Amino acid sequence: MRVTEELKSLGERIRAAATQRRALRIRGGGSKDFYGAAPQGELLETTHLTGIVDCEPSELVITARAGTALAAIEQRLTEHGQMLAFEPPRFGERATIGGAVASGLCGPRRAYCGALRDFVLGVQIIDGRGDLLRFGGRVIKNVAGFDVARLMAGSLGTLGLLTEVTLKTVPRPKAECTLQFELDQPLALERMSQWAARPLPLSATAWHGGRLLVRLSGAQAAVRAARQALGGECLEGAGEYWEALREQRLEFFDAAQPLWRLSLPAHAPPLTSGDILLEWGGALRWLRGSVDVDGVRALASRFGGHATLFRACTKPPEGPFHPLSPSMLALHRRLKAVFDPQGLFNPGRLYPTL
Amino acid sequence: MSRNSSSEESTVIARLRRALAPGAVLSEREDIKPYECDALTMHRELPLAVVLPSDEAEVAAVLELCHEAGVPVIARGAGTGLSGGATPRSDAVLMSLARLSRILEVDPHARIARVQPGVRNLAISEAVASHGLYYAPDPSSQIACTIGGNVAENSGGVHCLKYGLTVHNVLAFRVATIEGEVLAIGAGALDLPGYDLLALLTGSEGLLAVVTEVTVRLIPKPECARVILAAFDSIVTAGGAVADIIAAGIIPAGLEMMDRATIAAVEPFVRAGYPLDAEAILLCESDGTADEVQEEVVHMEEVLRRAGATECRVSRDEAERARFWAGRKAAFPAVGTLAPDYYCMDGSIPRKCLAAVLEAIREMESKYGLRCANVFHAGDGNLHPLILFDANVPQQAARAEAFGGEILELCVRHGGSITGEHGVGVEKLNHMCVQFAGRELEVFHGVKRAFDERGLLNPGKAVPTLRRCAEFGRLHVHAGQIPHPDLPRF
Numbered sequence: 001m002r003v004t005e006e007l008k009s010l011g012e013r014i015r016a017a018a019t020q021r022r023a024l025r026i027r028g029g030g031s032k033d034f035y036g037a038a039p040q041g042e043l044l045e046t047t048h049l050t051g052i053v054d055c056e057p058s059e060l061v062i063t064a065r066a067g068t069a070l071a072a073i074e075q076r077l078t079e080h081g082q083m084l085a086f087e088p089p090r091f092g093e094r095a096t097i098g099g100a101v102a103s104g105l106c107g108p109r110r111a112y113c114g115a116l117r118d119f120v121l122g123v124q125i126i127d128g129r130g131d132l133l134r135f136g137g138r139v140i141k142n143v144a145g146f147d148v149a150r151l152m153a154g155s156l157g158t159l160g161l162l163t164e165v166t167l168k169t170v171p172r173p174k175a176e177c178t179l180q181f182e183l184d185q186p187l188a189l190e191r192m193s194q195w196a197a198r199p200l201p202l203s204a205t206a207w208h209g210g211r212l213l214v215r216l217s218g219a220q221a222a223v224r225a226a227r228q229a230l231g232g233e234c235l236e237g238a239g240e241y242w243e244a245l246r247e248q249r250l251e252f253f254d255a256a257q258p259l260w261r262l263s264l265p266a267h268a269p270p271l272t273s274g275d276i277l278l279e280w281g282g283a284l285r286w287l288r289g290s291v292d293v294d295g296v297r298a299l300a301s302r303f304g305g306h307a308t309l310f311r312a313c314t315k316p317p318e319g320p321f322h323p324l325s326p327s328m329l330a331l332h333r334r335l336k337a338v339f340d341p342q343g344l345f346n347p348g349r350l351y352p353t354l
Numbered sequence: 355m356s357r358n359s360s361s362e363e364s365t366v367i368a369r370l371r372r373a374l375a376p377g378a379v380l381s382e383r384e385d386i387k388p389y390e391c392d393a394l395t396m397h398r399e400l401p402l403a404v405v406l407p408s409d410e411a412e413v414a415a416v417l418e419l420c421h422e423a424g425v426p427v428i429a430r431g432a433g434t435g436l437s438g439g440a441t442p443r444s445d446a447v448l449m450s451l452a453r454l455s456r457i458l459e460v461d462p463h464a465r466i467a468r469v470q471p472g473v474r475n476l477a478i479s480e481a482v483a484s485h486g487l488y489y490a491p492d493p494s495s496q497i498a499c500t501i502g503g504n505v506a507e508n509s510g511g512v513h514c515l516k517y518g519l520t521v522h523n524v525l526a527f528r529v530a531t532i533e534g535e536v537l538a539i540g541a542g543a544l545d546l547p548g549y550d551l552l553a554l555l556t557g558s559e560g561l562l563a564v565v566t567e568v569t570v571r572l573i574p575k576p577e578c579a580r581v582i583l584a585a586f587d588s589i590v591t592a593g594g595a596v597a598d599i600i601a602a603g604i605i606p607a608g609l610e611m612m613d614r615a616t617i618a619a620v621e622p623f624v625r626a627g628y629p630l631d632a633e634a635i636l637l638c639e640s641d642g643t644a645d646e647v648q649e650e651v652v653h654m655e656e657v658l659r660r661a662g663a664t665e666c667r668v669s670r671d672e673a674e675r676a677r678f679w680a681g682r683k684a685a686f687p688a689v690g691t692l693a694p695d696y697y698c699m700d701g702s703i704p705r706k707c708l709a710a711v712l713e714a715i716r717e718m719e720s721k722y723g724l725r726c727a728n729v730f731h732a733g734d735g736n737l738h739p740l741i742l743f744d745a746n747v748p749q750q751a752a753r754a755e756a757f758g759g760e761i762l763e764l765c766v767r768h769g770g771s772i773t774g775e776h777g778v779g780v781e782k783l784n785h786m787c788v789q790f791a792g793r794e795l796e797v798f799h800g801v802k803r804a805f806d807e808r809g810l811l812n813p814g815k816a817v818p819t820l821r822r823c824a825e826f827g828r829l830h831v832h833a834g835q836i837p838h839p840d841l842p843r844f
Contacts, residue, residue: 058597058706081603110544117550118522131793139702141519141736141774143508143557144782144789145817146801150521150553154545171603197465197487199574199643221645265542267464283544304526304541322547327535331804332548338800350548 003065006048007132007163013044014161015130017344024344026157028067029094032103034311036156036349037319046098049163052076054138061121061138063166066098073097082169085113089246098162104154107246108204108215111196111266111280117153119168125152125160128340138166151335157346158354159339173203173217177227178238181212185270185278188212192281193266200226206245207278208252215242245279252277252288258312260287260296264305271299286310297322319352329353366423367403370447373415378453380404389430389448393495394438397780401428401442408453410528410536410566417564418534420447426810427532429560431472431503434495436698437779439506439559439815446813451502454566457481465572466525466542471502471565475509478570487572490517493775494683502565508557510775512608512682515733516641517573519775521556528567529555532806542569554801559777560812562805576641579607580651581678584663585632589613589728592634593708595661596732599638600705602657604650608639609733610682613712616729616740617681620688626681629665636663636732637682685729686740692727693742697754701765702774705735714764715739722757724750736774737765763788778816786816787823795820 017024023041033039046067054063057080064073070090077083087107088100101123106115122136136142136149152162183191188207192214195202201218214230215238216223227234235241244250252275253259262271266282274289287296293309293316300307306322309315324332329351336343336354348354370379380386381403391398402425407413420427426446433440442448454470457478461467462485467478475496479488492511493499499509505527510519517523526540539555540546555562586592592611599606612620614633621628628635638658640650655666669675681688689696703711712728719726727740739761743754762772762785772778772785786795798817802809818826 056706058601059704060600061704104545104550114518114522115545117553118518127797133794133797134791135794135797137769137771139704139735139770139774141510141514141702141731141734142771143775143777144771144773144786145778145794146562146798147508147521147553147557148797148801151550153550153553155549159549171605174603193463197462197485197574199576201646219642219646219649221649222643225643225645263543263545265464265466267461280544305543306547308547324548327537328548331537331551334804335549335801338797338804 011126011130014126018342021342023347026161026346028096028099031092031095032099035103037315039349040347060169061166062169063138064097065164066162068097070095070097070100077169081172083172085170086110086116086119087246088116097165101153101162101165102157108242108279111283112202117150120150120153121168122166123149123152123162124164125162127160128342128344156350158336158350175220175223176217177223177234178213178215179230179232180235182210183212184210189270189282196281204242205281255288257288257290259310261308261310262287262300262305264303268303366425369419370405373419374412375408378406389442392433392435392438392440394436394781397438397441399442399444401448402446404448404450406450406453413564413566414530414534414536416449417530417532421532421810426813428812429564431500432498434499435503435507437777437781439777439779441780466569467572468569469501470567472500475499475501475504482572486575488575489570490523490573491520501568505556505565505568506560507777515609516605516607521553523571524568525571526569527565529563529565531563532811559816561802561816577643578647579639579641580647581637581639581669581675582654583667583678584636584658585629585665586634587664589634589712590709591662592636593712595636595658596708597705598657598661604654606638606733607641610637611730611732613728615727616685616689619692620681620685623684623688624680626677628681637678689727689740694744697741697758699739699758699761700773700776701762701770702736703765703768703770707768711764711768715761718757718760722753724753724757780815783818784826786818787826792820
């Protein structure tokens with residue numbers, strides 16, 4: 001009943017904001033406030049929308065209210081021998097599942113198991129009219145209606161207030177082993193690509209400063225065979241490394257310099273300027289340093305990718321995300337208007353005019 | 355949309371002829387007759403004309419021209435869709451993408467293939483086989499269906515529990531909008547800036563844009579695969595075994611179920627050696643390295659036996675594996691021999707409801723006086739009940755349709771969906787009113803307008819109008835009614 005009341009009150013607040021045309025800043029745990037352009041508007045929080053609604057081991061599905069702590073969800077899944085395959089970064093203890101979906105961010109396993117949006121099965125949202133809507137469902141296969149649920153992934157709260165999400169989960173791997181190799185960037189990229197084309201149980205790769213780490217996860221036999229095929233011994237305490245990478249607690253992420261996130265086709269050539277950390281077999285490249293904004297964006301575009309100014313003290317006027325073409329931006333604005341006709345939710349967070 | 359006057363029609367046809375290569379516009383009755391339906395053959399209509407563009411520029415030109423003229427356009431791949439997504443209309447141009455059938459690029463290093471929409475699903479896997487790679491989604495029609503159609507329907511197949519649907523296996527599209535503008539959605543990176551239009555477009559049944567190019571993800575072929583054939587003396591026990599497999603942390607490469615009626619129909623066909631006294635059989639496949647498969651098969655067999663399997667046979671070689679699967683693959687045609695007609699349904703439910711839903715379908719058999727064979731993707735909770743009937747017996751077709759409708763409503767009541775993989779098309783428009791409330795349908799119409807303001811792309815498909823739902827009598831816009839009685843509406 002408490003949740004029903006809370007949903008009702010959130011709907012009323014949104015309707016009131018719509019009447020008075022006040023912007024609303026949606027927030028879960030606030031752990032990703034840094035991401036995107038500076039949040040604006042009156043705070044609309046999911047603090048009271050907590051709790052796991054449904055989680056059964058035989059279903060590989062979890063339904064939780066948006067304000068539920070990511071940590072609580074992961075703990076429950078661990079008890080069932082399951083996990084969120086995309087390893088969403090928390091960036092703070094208060095991170096919520098709603099925030100994870102809204103940011104769409106993924107951790108080290110993404111390149112090998114799929115992105116957050118691949119695991120979104122359903123959402124419940126309150127739109128800009130204050131209406132509670134439900135899209136998708138709790139089943140793995142569902143092609144009825146447009147896939148609005150996945151559209152919410154990474155939309156940074158610009159389309160509506162997520163109130164409940166349903167995600168697909170996966171079994172935890174039985175065995176895991178991390179191998180270490182000394183390689184320069186070009187060779188690391190080549191190896192990651194070659195290995196990904198073979199049926200190996202890769203679950204994460206990361207390269208920085210001449211050191212390539214490769215995580216293998218799966219059945220005992222598969223991990224053992226892959227370890228023999230690739231050579232080397234399992235690295236002790238590697239779990240902590242992957243956790244630190246996922247949470248950006250490695251020394252690389254410490255510095256005050258701007259941090260760029262380049263999403264590129266994995267086979268894009270090695271980057272030569274700035275301090276570089278590679279993930280996802282080369283498809284995710286972190287670049288730390290004060291670099292020319294237009295130059296980085298042009299470089300990313302040239303290879304078919306995009307560049308985000310992930311962390312920085314000052315953000316460029318066109319926003320931290322890779323600018324869209326005029327037609328694409330216009331389409332984005334039309335889509336936004338379907339859900340949020342008055343532009344209440346997180347204005348400017350994703351793009352200045354969205 | 356009212357039918358255009360014949361002079362306007364001929365103007366559009368004449369303009370299309372001028373815009374496209376000779377022979378690319380068909381309007382004579384005998385030429386357009388083959389396009390009058392897709393695989394949902396009970397819906398037939400001759401289109402205004404059929405156009406066969408041969409490249410992206412021609413696709414865009416057709417769209418721009420039809421947009422200007424206010425003439426609807428329906429895109430069509432191989433016409434294998436089961437829900438009537440490509441059913442023509444007499445006032446619309448049917449655009450076949452069959453001539454856009456080139457594989458533009460295969461990059462084994464990047465493990466991608468860039469293909470035109472008319473490329474057949476299986477042709478992709480064949481083209482990359484020499485690199486040890488394949489394209490994972492394998493709908494049953496993969497020999498004929500095209501990747502463009504797969505994108506439109508978000509097609510699955512028997513391996514999607516482990517390897518995902520189309521949406522999980524595409525990296526980028528080029529699409530043409532109804533205005534004839536070509537947009538690039540992604541370009542080979544693992545994510546894209548802004549909204550995830552790749553996900554939104556996948557499964558949009560040709561209502562938002564026409565795909566002109568698809569970049570698919572290729573994956574390494576597993577070293578080996580083995581399948582377990584497990585027999586059960588009750589369909590409820592078999593349903594429970596499916597849940598147990600998943601709860602044990604196993605993701606089979608395929609997990610399919612057949613009931614007694616299907617087994618009996620299939621066995622004389624393929625001689626797979628299925629146990630004819632079983633109430634249900636499960637096919638449970640493991641793939642990976644030889645050691646991995648060995649380890650997993652032992653684990654699977656243990657779970658299946660504990661769950662009550664009366665018999666478990668593990669395929670000893672590729673020939674035996676193919677034989678075990680042969681029955682599953684021949685199931686639809688084999689069931690087709692049991693009665694003059696059958697109606698193939700496609701609903702999905704949470705796995706834990708399998709037993710209850712199958713029991714309820716049994717009871718409906720006597721209610722409707724029709725038999726129903728069940729063969730389906732058990733691991734995904736995706737049912738394909740095959741309702742047997744004889745169209746020549748008065749009322750049987752109507753009874754079959756009512757039977758099917760009740761099964762779909764049952765799926766929704768159990769938290770599932772009216773379509774797991776076949777799409778809504780024209781077939782399930784009414785059932786959409788059961789699954790979605792008025793406001794969600796309004797959002798779908800809004801999304802449609804954001805791409806296609808005048809409603810010219812594949813109009814009347816996939817999303818019912820609110821008026822239709824009101825007439826169907828199943829739209830529940832008031833608080834406290836199905837489909838989501840637990841939801842407050844305000």
